[in-house]
Amino acid sequence: MSKLVYLIPLFPLLGFLINGLGRKHLSKSMIGIIGTGTILASFIVSVLVFFDVKATGTSTVVTLFNFIQVKGLLIPFAFQVDQLSVIFLLIITGIGTLIHLYSTAYMHDEEAAHFGRYFAYLNLFIFSMLLLVLGANYVIMFIGWEGVGLCSYLLIGYWFKNNHYNYAAKKAFVMNRIGDLGFLLAVFWLIFKLGTATYSDVFLHVDKLSAFDITAITTLLFVGAMGKSAQIPLYTWLPDAMAGPTPVSALIHAATMVTAGIYMIARTNLLYSMAPGTQTLIAIVGLATAIFAATIALKQNDIKKVLAYSTVSQLGYMFLGLGVGAYTGAVFHVMTHAFFKALLFLGAGSVIHAMHHEQDITKMGGLKKFMPITHITFLLACLAIAGIPPFSGFFSKDEILMAAYAKNPIYYYVGLGGALMTAFYMFRLYTLTFLGRFRGTQAQAAHVHESPIAMTLPLIVLAILSVIGGLIGIPEVFAKDAHSLGNFLTPIFAQSAALATEHHLQASQEYLFMGVSTLLIAGIILYTINSYKKYQSTETENTGLAKVLENKWYIDELYDAIIVKPLDAIAGFFKNIIEKNIIDGGVNGVGKLVSYSSRQIRLLQSGQVGNYVLIMVLAIVVFILIWFNDLTLSYYLNRLFKNA
């Protein structure tokens, strides 16, 4: 069954080709069926592969062909089917299917050709992401890595007639690219030192790398993850990426693409466990991002921006988990985050759709009675992300925070602060959108209604997953050996676990932390709901810290000043001085030279027959001279060009 793993990326690729090439000829329902059906087929095969891996517990490598084969370097196009990749396969194809289904209803206003283009890009994205997680070596992973970056660009700029969206798409792609440089350098370093990029070979020969090598490679890989998974300093593209359609934000910027960095580090866990310096770096960067993004989200008024900063913040938590060695916890959080964040984005899409593309939460309110299903599912997602037991977010976040405490108590307290902020801004979002009085216009009030089944069904499925998803990761303190996910992933992280020094908290300590954090979070939730329930939209400007937060700590303006403007100046210099004068001047100059010389030569054509005969005679004389003096001529020519 694992041999059929090549089908999993094949279906979306076919979907991309059919929808892409046939987008002007197929009907919208056909495009929707092909687009969703291919991912559903991939999901079914993924489930079968999952059960296969679960039963045998081994990892298989399926090689398709040799991608690069030169002397000294062999890079096969191979897929690695093991516990880590099947978990990600299920997440990607499962949530992908739901989002494709949702998109058929959300994007129904588009024309057929653009509808087809959308689904083609979405399928291409799923194909690239599958390559990323299935690859058996860093090069195949990089192909998928680049592919998802490309599809992110294509999909953010989907409504290409709007220049702001195009700018956001460019920004996302360029920032990704900066990270990719780090990734590539790391892969080159690995190939240079070990002669291979295949995971199994690298982990086998890891003793050939010096400590400096390992630290450098892991740091460079982390730079790649910083770009792809939106950590400080390469995170500003993600809030701008909300310019794309909401299902795209749900799929790419919540559930899948941004988790590629975490997958990559989880896959390379052995190297990271051998580089404690890098791990500290990751933990600090992740924690800083988590807090920083949470502070910005406190004051945002666009429903999608709040969710975007929430994503950046939660990704910070995942990197914190990776940095303290809680690899299983990080992967667990990836999974639960995928569930509730996709649910939040799809719910937001449902609200935006109903409010006719209104995205400002100060102009919403009281939607609870108009959209019951969206309301309930959104509430469940908010409870999950805040970390209220027994929802999924609690288990995953708790696992990371406990491991963080074991490493360094400060990590825990700062992380807890971030969790409290998370609860605050999520419930501010929830309250302003769904509770209270309706603050929209009369026209909107007349049209707001619950979304069609194609949109609410994914919401319901994701809500169920967000609620019960935590049950696969029940920590030790509650039940011995009940952490199914941890048990499943043991072979992947076994070598790292052997290297790690285990600090375990005592059971009583853990109960204490869990209880206190839950109470604090519940308190914040109740306080927030209470304070925003009676919200009247005020016209007063934010001042002081609130203003700074609302303007995202002016980071975009900072980058603009120190990076974008100098680059623009340099580019301007190159364009005006070098391009116009030197290069264009040169090329045009050659043309002018040819015209000039041809004008001069044309004067030879006098039309006088006598002239022509004279030239003929002269030429014959010259030939005769050469012929009869061939020897002397070659002697003199040799003397002239002796050095040639």
Place this chain on the structure above:
Amino acid sequence: MPIQYYIYLCLTLFSIGIIGVLTRRNAIIVFMCIELMLNAVNLLLVAFSKMHLATALVADKATKVGTDGQLFVFFIMVVAAAEVSVGLAIIVMLYRNTHSVDINFLNRLKN
């Protein structure tokens, strides 16, 4: 007669022919000079043929060396004849159109 005399004579005739072609204005005179050049060459060919025969006869009484030179002369004469007929025809047409045989008048090739 030593072969040099023949060579000098043909060289002279040939040069007179060339100078005539380059310098004279009347098209018919130009043609006559071309004929002069061809005849100079013919003379030279025959002279060399005789010279080769003379040197070979010393060694071998019944030799047939040098016939190719004389044969070539015939070819040249044929070519000259054909060329003259065609050329004179062109000059006649030219005269009919422009009432002059002045070659400087023929600068229509200019544009």
